Amino acid sequence: MAPRPACFAHRGASGHAPENTLAAFKKAIDLGADWIELDVYAVEDRLVVMHDDTLDRTTNGRGAVMRQSINNIRSLDAGNGEKVPFLDEVLDLTCGRIKINIELKGPDTAIPVIRVIEARIAEPVCDYKDFLISSFDRKQLDTARKQCPALPLAPNIKRRPVHWKYITTAIRPAAIHIDMNLATRKLIRQIHSRGWPVHVFTANSLAEIERLVGMGVDGIFTNYPELIPGTKQHQ
Ligand code: G3P
């Protein structure tokens, strides 16, 4: 039997708790996900965990994330009374309990994220293999690779053509993350033949997940970790 795909709790178990909050990450651990996935922006001297570049959809605030003060961001409600967390707070909760996929969403996030990870792996509970840094932004991935040769990286890909030569030589990835709409047996075979695991985002129905499992993908991003075969609450 093929091994089950790894479960990436997308923005935490965001089908059950407000996305990218400590409650969503705790729920992902409780549901037995293998990974949490989260998005970061650098604001002032902090790494803020949030998906959109504005506050409007996920908080009771308004306006561009990058134009806020940290004090303002921390005063907001990110849903059910949850605060917008800092990356360090998420790692305090999760390091040693679940693996962590950090998506570099905002500009100038690669270097501060690497600093945070290096501080964590100086502790015995964490290692580079517990982290995976992904991004749609080539510049952030380039910087991350130059700054830290040991760091596992994954380009996020949502459209063709895919620049394999660039990915192979400049990024030297640990895995490839592709949009579900690109997932075909042929593409997954091609990626596997280059020696990389394939993680697919984002599948939230059983039918989508079964299709991806049938194709032999190595990981699936979902808001509902219990839908992935092999997780604790899977039925
Ligand atoms: O990293 C996979 C996935 O999270 C990328 O899309 O828009 O949910 O950040 P998005």
Ligand code: CA
């Ligand atoms: Ca993301």
